[in-house]
Amino acid sequence: MQANVEVKSNEPKPKKRAKNKHINWTLTSVLMVVAIFAILGPIYITIVIALKDPSQMTNILSLPKKIHWENFANAWSMTDFPRMFFNTLFITVVNIIFTILTNSMAAYVITRYRLKNKFFNMMYYYFISAMFIPFNVIMLPLVKEVSAFHMDNILGITFLYIVFGLPQSIFLYSGFVKGIPTALEEAAIMDGAKPYQVFFKVIFPLMKPMHATVAILSFMWTWNDFLMPLVLLSDPHQQTLQLAQYVFQGQFSTQYNLAFASYVLVLLPVLLMYVFFQKYIIAGVTSGSVK
Amino acid sequence: MKSRKKGKKIPLTYYMMVVPIGILFFIFHTVPFLRGVFYSFTNWTGYGSWKFVGLKNYLYMFGNSNITDAYWFTFKFALFATILVNAIALAIAIGLNSNIKFQSLLKAVYFVPYMLGSLIVGFVFKFIFSNLIPQFGHLIHLPILYNNILGTTHAWIGILIVTIWQGLAFNTLIYLAGLQSVDPEIYEAAALDGVGPWQKFRDITFPLIAPFFTINLVLSVKGYLMVFDQIMAMTNGGPGNSTTSISVEIYTQGFQGSQFAIQSANAVVLFIVVLVISLIQLRILNKREEKLS
Numbered sequence: 117m118q119a120n121v122e123v124k125s126n127e128p129k130p131k132k133r134a135k136n137k138h139i140n141w142t143l144t145s146v147l148m149v150v151a152i153f154a155i156l157g158p159i160y161i162t163i164v165i166a167l168k169d170p171s172q173m174t175n176i177l178s179l180p181k182k183i184h185w186e187n188f189a190n191a192w193s194m195t196d197f198p199r200m201f202f203n204t205l206f207i208t209v210v211n212i213i214f215t216i217l218t219n220s221m222a223a224y225v226i227t228r229y230r231l232k233n234k235f236f237n238m239m240y241y242y243f244i245s246a247m248f249i250p251f252n253v254i255m256l257p258l259v260k261e262v263s264a265f266h267m268d269n270i271l272g273i274t275f276l277y278i279v280f281g282l283p284q285s286i287f288l289y290s291g292f293v294k295g296i297p298t299a300l301e302e303a304a305i306m307d308g309a310k311p312y313q314v315f316f317k318v319i320f321p322l323m324k325p326m327h328a329t330v331a332i333l334s335f336m337w338t339w340n341d342f343l344m345p346l347v348l349l350s351d352p353h354q355q356t357l358q359l360a361q362y363v364f365q366g367q368f369s370t371q372y373n374l375a376f377a378s379y380v381l382v383l384l385p386v387l388l389m390y391v392f393f394q395k396y397i398i399a400g401v402t403s404g405s406v407k
Numbered sequence: 408m409k410s411r412k413k414g415k416k417i418p419l420t421y422y423m424m425v426v427p428i429g430i431l432f433f434i435f436h437t438v439p440f441l442r443g444v445f446y447s448f449t450n451w452t453g454y455g456s457w458k459f460v461g462l463k464n465y466l467y468m469f470g471n472s473n474i475t476d477a478y479w480f481t482f483k484f485a486l487f488a489t490i491l492v493n494a495i496a497l498a499i500a501i502g503l504n505s506n507i508k509f510q511s512l513l514k515a516v517y518f519v520p521y522m523l524g525s526l527i528v529g530f531v532f533k534f535i536f537s538n539l540i541p542q543f544g545h546l547i548h549l550p551i552l553y554n555n556i557l558g559t560t561h562a563w564i565g566i567l568i569v570t571i572w573q574g575l576a577f578n579t580l581i582y583l584a585g586l587q588s589v590d591p592e593i594y595e596a597a598a599l600d601g602v603g604p605w606q607k608f609r610d611i612t613f614p615l616i617a618p619f620f621t622i623n624l625v626l627s628v629k630g631y632l633m634v635f636d637q638i639m640a641m642t643n644g645g646p647g648n649s650t651t652s653i654s655v656e657i658y659t660q661g662f663q664g665s666q667f668a669i670q671s672a673n674a675v676v677l678f679i680v681v682l683v684i685s686l687i688q689l690r691i692l693n694k695r696e697e698k699l700s
Contacts, residue, residue: 144507147499151516154572159519161539162531176539221424229417239429246432248685249440250633252654253678256661256671257442258435260453279431311420340524342636343654347662358526362639365530372534379527390522394515401521401577402584405622 162383166376173372187377194367195360195378196352203270204356208338211277212331219282220327223289224319228298240286247283255347262348269354273345277338285330288404292326293319325403332400339386357382447672452665464672473648474673477656480563484652485631487567492574493623499575500582501612514583521576525569529640532569533557536641562642562650569637574630578623585619586612621692625685632681653677 165173166187167180191197230237262268267275296319304318345359355363361382368375390397447464451457468474503514520528537555544552556565589612597607613620635654638644644651644659651659653673661670 138506139508140506141508143502143505144509147502147507147513148509150499151513155516155519158528158531158535158572161535165534176542218428222428225421225424229421233417236425239425242429243432246436248682249436249678250629250681252633252635252657253674254436254439254443256657256667256674257439257446259662261435261439261442276435279428279435282428282432311418315424336522340526342524342526342639343658346639347658358524361527361530372538375530376534379530382527383523386522386524387519390519394518397522398514398518398580402580405577405581405626406584406619 162376162379165372166380168373170371170373184373187373188381191374191378191381194374195364197357197360197378197381199353200355200357200360203354204339204358206270207274207277207356208335210274211281211338212334214278215281215285215334216327216330218278219285219330220289220320220323221315222282223286224293224315224323226286227290227293240290243283243286247287251280251343255343259347268348268350270349273348276344276348277334281330281334281337284333288330288333289323289326292323296322328396329400329404332397333404335389336401443671443674446668447675449668451668453667457668460668464669465676467669468672468676471669473651473660474656474669476648477651477653480650481632481634481652484563484567484570484634485628488570488574488631488634489624489627491567492571492578492627493620495571496575496578496623497582499579500586501608503579503583504586517579518576520573521580523573525573525636526640528573529569529637532565532572533641536565557642558646560646560649562646566634566637566641566650569641570631570634573637574627578627581619581623582616585616589615617692617696621689621696624692625688628684628688629681632677632684 161177164178164180165176167183167185169182169184169187172178172180172182226236226240226243230240259268262272262276265272267273300318300322301314304314309317340358341356342358342362345356346362349355349359352363361378364378365375368378446457448459448461449457450460450463499517503510503517507513536557540552541555544550556562593611593615594607597611602610633654634652635658638650638652638655642650644655654677657670657673657677660666661673664670
């Protein structure tokens with residue numbers, strides 16, 4: 117209860133309606149009970165198992181009598197965590213940077229000129245219709261192509277994430293670009309700005325809210341993606357955190373405490389991000405789906 | 408190059424911003440797609456020589472019980488997951504949008520599952536089904552819980568439960584965005600007219616959040632027809648092949664089996680299924696939205 121009260125006082129602004137109506141306590145309790153058991157329950161189980169040793173597993177749900185931090189150390193070295201973490205971080209960060217740079221550029225030009233120019237209009241429909249082609253449909257031939265180009269590594273998969281993000285980015289940015297008045301660009305051109313300066317100095321900074329959305333969605337995609345690493349990355353040194361969990365399932369077998377410590381290591385960065393940037397993440401995911 | 412003439416005012420720089428990445432997209436996305444369609448008419452096993460076999464792979468698919476079973480499983484799964492996730496998510500969203508205490512905190516908690524990778528969530532639930540629930544079953548002497556559901560003919564329900572657990576987060580968020588876009592004064596006016604709660608939902612809330620319903624439904628169906636991660640984490644398609652989805656079938660038989668061409672045909676059919684279902688949904692739902700507004 118203590119924690120709840122504290123969080124409540126952190127609430128940005130009280131809802132308008134809350135003032136003139138009674139708080140529905142029955143509904144509040146139902147939602148809290150469901151949240152605690154159904155949502156936080158599995159997360160609690162994951163953490164307590166990660167902290168126990170096999171002898172304490174007779175009662176799975178009990179709190180650990182003695183905390184076994186060494187589970188984390190063992191999982192850390194067993195799954196080669198630092199390397200997997202670095203690989204995943206590299207993919208995630210490089211993907212975010214280049215997706216924002218290259219995709220926003222393409223989306224801007226396509227959106228601005230598609231009504232004046234057939235080529236850009238065609239490109240718009242080309243990318244939007246590509247949204248209907250799921251990765252599962254192209255993965256068999258893609259794997260052949262990727263190994264022919266020797267791109268079955270971290271660098272190669274990062275490149276693919278950037279390119280494959282295009283349809284969604286164009287969809288997201290185009291709605292946003294439409295809302296930017298053309299007068300701004302015209303004024304910049306009058307002042308003698310070159311086309312790339314118009315984009316980087318005038319438009320790019322204005323797109324900031326959409327950059328945030330694209331960054332959040334890209335992060336969620338690459339950090340949690342399992343299928344693309346599974347089919348493209350085979351070298352044990354060139355794997356991601358998610359893929360490593362799958363690869364090490366056999367080795368963990370019934371060493372649940374080690375396996376769960378490993379899961380916690382993978383989930384922790386995302387959960388920490390969520391605690392700190394919760395408002396932005398929720399706003400980003402919402403605006404990415406609801407225009 | 409007719410378009411060049413018409414758009415001659417557009418500086419070359421702008422073409423450079425689109426054309427190179429467009430070419431890369433073509434090479435790595437469109438070319439594999441077209442090659443997949445091409446291979447689906449051959450007998451290629453993934454290496455060596457091949458020849459055209461016409462529609463043989465497609466005909467084989469309909470006669471192969473593994474593949475037809477994968478379609479039935481996927482359709483059944485997608486149908487149940489879509490209906491249950493959307494119904495429960497809407498209920499939670501309505502709850503979260505009411506006059507409750509700790510509203511922001513609860514909203515934040517209900518969204519947590521979206522952040523977690525579905526592979527790991529699958530592993531955690533696999534443990535819950537195989538160890539925790541049987542342990543609990545013995546404690547309360549309820550024999551129905553003694554067995555791990557993932558090892559029985561009801562394994563698909565286990566996968567459904569995980570999918571619902573995770574899928575609720577996103578759909579609830581979207582419904583909540585919809586509910587918050589409704590002007591509270593409409594409800595106040597309705598309350599003065601003595602409108603009951605069910606009528607309020609049916610005649611006011613639902614029509615106003617219809618666009619959000621469309622988004623959720625289309626994304627849910629598309630996502631659940633692709634179901635893969637949870638299955639790989641929990642059952643690997645088993646027991647037998649009772650939880651093998653279309654994607655799992657394409658992956659296991661296409662890469663590990665020697666059915667490269669047959670699974671290419673399978674991928675093409677999956678693409679057509681997803682496309683047709685999405686377009687039908689968009690059409691029906693948009694029409695209804697128009698009628699409502």
